[in-house]
Amino acid sequence: MLIQKMTFPDLDKVATLYQDANSFAKKKDIFEWTKEGLMKFPNFNLVYKKNEKIIGAISAILLSKGKVEINDIAIQKKYRGQTIGSKLLKRLIKEFKKEGIKKITLWVHWSNARAIPFYxxxxxxxxxxxxxxxxxxxxxxxxxxCLEQIIQP
Ligand SMILES: CC(C)(COP(=O)(O)OP(=O)(O)OC[C@H]1O[C@@H](n2cnc3c(N)ncnc32)[C@H](O)[C@@H]1OP(=O)(O)O)[C@@H](O)C(=O)NCCC(=O)NCCS
Structure with missing residues (x-):
């Protein structure tokens, strides 16, 4: 198992996974906003692979100096509850620290409220x-x- 930077060929599988985090959006739109985020902020997009296959992903964007927003995180259903989401988020927070980020925000739709204890x-x-x-x-x-974390140095 391996956490890697996301690449453009990963986007189709990632957009499929992210549908579980966006009950209202079409896959095509998720694909487009993830691609745009990946182009602008390559260090803020990670995938989790098992046997070469993507089973989880996380994406964030820079909102303003020192402030980021996590746009999406999703783990393939059968692998949930096995700490993969926590590992991806912790790795991304490491990236944020390297880049001097001080504040992380994200939005949870009511239908994903189960994710709140995770955060x-x-x-x-x-x-x-x-x-x-x-x-x-x-x-x-x-x-x-809206959830928020002030990153401690
Ligand atoms: C939320 C999510 C990314 C967490 O990743 P994960 O690998 O399952 O999480 P971890 O194993 O690191 O942590 C488990 C915790 O996540 C939470 N969780 C939320 N949804 C869960 C699910 N479907 N299955 C298992 N745990 C879930 C629980 O608080 C759980 O803690 P518990 O085991 O003490 O109950 C993942 O469950 C997922 O992809 N959910 C669907 C998409 C989604 O809701 N994304 C967030 C949108 S804001």
């Missing part, structure tokens, strides 16, 4: 709850929860 174990806390409004590919009025 808490990795030192995230709930910042606020709001409703979606004018977000590409997402209907308005959906409950979403």
């Amino acid at each position: 808490y174990k990795l030192k995230f806390q709930i910042k606020k709850c709001t409703k979606t409004s004018n977000i590409d590919n997402v209907p308005n009025g959906e409950d979403i929860i």
Whole structure:
């Protein structure tokens, strides 16, 4: 098993995995936003491989100086609950530290609320709850929860 930087040929499989983290988005749109993130921030996109096959992935983007947002994380269903998600997130946080990032945010849609304890174990806390409004590919009025971590040096 191996954590590697994501590459462009990985995108099709990654977009399939990320569908589980984006109940409203089409695979094509997930593919496009992940590709754009990978082009701009190659160090913030990782995959987890087992026997050469991708079974997990994580992607983040830089929002402003010192501030990043995790856009997506997903592990193939049969491998969940085996610490793969934690390993990917911890590795990404290492990358953030190298780049001098101070704050990480992410949004959890109500349908993925099961992921909230996962983030808490990795030192995230709930910042606020709001409703979606004018977000590409997402209907308005959906409950979403913002989590945040201030990175300790
Ligand atoms: C959330 C997710 C990335 C966590 O990765 P993982 O490898 O399963 O997580 P770990 O094994 O490191 O940690 C397990 C914890 O994750 C949480 N978790 C959330 N969904 C889970 C699932 N479907 N199966 C198992 N654990 C899950 C639990 O808190 C669990 O802790 P517990 O075992 O004490 O109950 C993964 O379960 C997943 O891909 N879920 C679907 C996509 C998703 O919701 N992404 C996040 C969108 S914001």
